[in-house]
Structure formats: C-alpha cells, structure tokens
Amino acid sequence: MTGRLRAGSQVRVSVPATSANLGPGYDCLGLALEIRDAVRATVLSPDRASQVDVTGEGKGTVPGDATHLVLRVLTDVLARRGFPDTRLRLECDNHIPHARGLGSSASAVVAAIAAADALAAGAGAPALAPDEKLSLAVGVEGHPDNAAPALLGGAAISWTSAGRAHAARIDVDAGLDCTIIVPPTGLSTSVARGVLPATVPHADAAHNAARAALLVHALGNEPALLFDATEDAIHQEYRRGVLPESLDMIDRLRAAGLAAVLSGAGPAVLVLGGRPADVRPVIDSLAQGPRPGPAPAVRHVGVANRGAVIE
Numbered sequence: 001m002t003g004r005l006r007a008g009s010q011v012r013v014s015v016p017a018t019s020a021n022l023g024p025g026y027d028c029l030g031l032a033l034e035i036r037d038a039v040r041a042t043v044l045s046p047d048r049a050s051q052v053d054v055t056g057e058g059k060g061t062v063p064g065d066a067t068h069l070v071l072r073v074l075t076d077v078l079a080r081r082g083f084p085d086t087r088l089r090l091e092c093d094n095h096i097p098h099a100r101g102l103g104s105s106a107s108a109v110v111a112a113i114a115a116a117d118a119l120a121a122g123a124g125a126p127a128l129a130p131d132e133k134l135s136l137a138v139g140v141e142g143h144p145d146n147a148a149p150a151l152l153g154g155a156a157i158s159w160t161s162a163g164r165a166h167a168a169r170i171d172v173d174a175g176l177d178c179t180i181i182v183p184p185t186g187l188s189t190s191v192a193r194g195v196l197p198a199t200v201p202h203a204d205a206a207h208n209a210a211r212a213a214l215l216v217h218a219l220g221n222e223p224a225l226l227f228d229a230t231e232d233a234i235h236q237e238y239r240r241g242v243l244p245e246s247l248d249m250i251d252r253l254r255a256a257g258l259a260a261v262l263s264g265a266g267p268a269v270l271v272l273g274g275r276p277a278d279v280r281p282v283i284d285s286l287a288q289g290p291r292p293g294p295a296p297a298v299r300h301v302g303v304a305n306r307g308a309v310i311e
C-alpha cells in the first residue's frame with residue numbers, strides 16, 4: 001500500500017528519559033525516568049519542505065534539516081508503512097539532556113516511531129505491536145535497553161533473538177528514590193562503547209549474571225539488596241579512561257554505601273535508593289580545591305510509569 005497522509009493531520013507524543021544498564025544489566029536493563037521530551041508532528045502538503053523547531057535541550061546544536069534524528073526516523077518509518085516522502089513540521093520540546101547517559105537518542109527514536117505509528121494508524125494502517133516498535137528502535141540504536149523502558153515505562157528487561165527485539169516490564173518499588181548527577185559536559189555513547197573489549201572473562205560474566213538477576217528482585221521487592229545488586233564487572237571499569245570523574249564519583253558514593261552506577265554510557269551517575277541529601281555531601285567533598293568548570297547538577301527524579309504516550 002502506498003498512500004499520502006492528509007495535510008494538517010497531527011500527533012503529539014511524549015516520551016521519558018531512561019537510565020540503561022543499572023550497573024550489571026549492560027545492554028539489557030533500563031529504567032524510565034520522569035524527565036520527558038514532547039514532539040508535535042504535523043503533516044504538511046507535499047509541496048512544502050519539512051521543518052523542525054526545537055526548544056530546550058539541543059536547540060542550536062541538533063540539525064534542523066532531514067538529518068534531524070526524529071524527522072529522519074519518523075519519515076523513514078512512515079515510508080516503510082506505505083507513506084513515502086511525507087513532509088512534516090516538528091515542534092520538539094526537549095528536556096532530556098543530550099549525550100549524558102539519559103537515553104536522549106533512544107527517546108527521540110521512540111518518539112518518532114510512536115508518532116509515525118499514530119499517524120499511519122489514523123490513515124487506516126494497522127498499529128504496530130510493541131515488539132515491532134522496539135525492533136525498529138533497535139535498528140537505529142543498536143541496543144534495546146534504553147528504547148524498551150522509553151516505550152513501556154517503568155523498568156524493563158530487553159533482549160534480541162533472531163533479529164527481533166523483545167522486552168518485559170518489571171516491577172519497581174513505588175517508593176524507590178532515584179538521584180541523577182548530570183555533569184555539564186557530555187560524551188557520545190559511541191565513544192563510550194568504543195572503549196569496551198570484544199569479550200569479557202567468564203568469571204566476570206557470571207558475576208554480572210548473578211547481580212542482574214538479583215537486581216530484578218531488588219528493584220521490585222527488596223531495595224535493601226540494591227547495593228549488592230548494582231555491582232558491575234563488564235563495562236564501567238573499562239570506561240574509566242574516558243569517564244574518570246564519573247567513575248571517581250561512583251567509587252566515593254559506593255564507599256558511602258550508596259547504590260551508584262554509571263547511567264547508560266555516562267557521564268551521568270544514577271543513585272538507586274538515594275536522595276540528593278545523601279548524595280550532595282559526597283559530591284561536595286569531591287569539589288575540594290579549585291573546580292575546573294561548572295558543578296554537576298544533582299536531581300531527584302521519579303520513575304516514569306508511563307512510557308511513550310500519544311497525548
């Protein structure tokens with residue numbers, strides 16, 4: 001089927017930030033956080049050029065042309081669904097910091113897929129199943145651990161099998177406190193993936209398998225186990241060379257008994273079960289002496305129970 005969407009059709013989607021890995025769950029665990037981006041997509045007539053307006057994060061840095069991540073994925077998914085060369089106006093209201101390890105690119109991709117699906121469904125195309133949306137997101141992102149909670153909300157386990165991505169939502173204790181420490185400068189995920197070895201020792205894989213399984217239990221049922229459950233042996237230490245300050249922060253927070261992990265590929269740090277009042281004294285102790293630049297932001301943030309939603 002090849003068709004054209006009616007000019008003036010519109011959809012608004014909001015999508016949460018995510019923190020992937022949560023320590024041991026490299027490329028398979030993630031948590032949605034209540035910081036949301038919103039995108040309004042309006043179909044233009046075919047003689048108009050697509051247009052992107054950005055407010056907030058990324059304004060002035062993300063491209064305004066067809067290479068804009070949301071526009072690129074949205075038009076690509078629409079073309080696959082039978083609506084090629086759709087011209088769009090996007091209004092992006094961004095709150096998720098870019099290149100900090102809070103899944104901004106996955107949220108952008110998921111927002112685009114959800115918007116494309118809603119526009120196509122409005123024109124009579126069958127709606128995509130959650131696994132189909134996740135598989136499309138993985139085709140862009142390369143790993144499912146951010147996209148899964150961005151789609152589903154809450155915490156998610158994600159995996160790929162025979163070229164298709166899948167996810168299961170897991171319970172999170174309603175009272176779980178999360179604090180994020182967000183440095184003023186970012187690091188692209190591809191750089192932080194590039195320093196990882198192709199293989200890890202068997203003992204380290206076994207270490208992480210135990211912690212990741214324990215983490216699923218701790219998040220939903222026994223927060224007292226979060227500290228043990230967030231130990232990682234397969235990615236964080238390898239990233240110390242490109243993220244020395246984040247890893248130093250994690251060391252100090254963990255020495256203070258807090259379940260601190262690298263958020264995604266960093267540089268942000270996530271403290272599970274910790275409040276800013278617990279975290280700030282440790283951050284302040286790191287700042288003894290002249291600080292080279294602005295201080296990191298310390299934010300208390302709730303778990304987002306809703307993933308991508310059409311508003």
Ligand SMILES: Nc1ncnc2c1ncn2[C@@H]1O[C@H](COP(=O)(O)OP(=O)(O)O)[C@@H](O)[C@H]1O
Pocket residue numbers: 037058062068069070092094097098099100101102103104105106108187188189190264265
């Ligand atoms: N809302 C968005 N709109 C357009 N591009 C985005 C958006 N969010 C992220 N990006 C692109 O993705 C990059 C960040 O992706 P990445 O390095 O994977 O970091 P993270 O996903 O952890 O924030 C940004 O520098 C930008 O190019």
Ligand SMILES: N[C@@H](CCOP(=O)(O)O)C(=O)O
Pocket residue numbers: 018020021026027028100101102103104105143145146189192193235263264265266
């Ligand atoms: N599992 C990935 C997660 C990347 O998350 P991001 O938020 O930094 O993009 C990794 O560790 O590389």
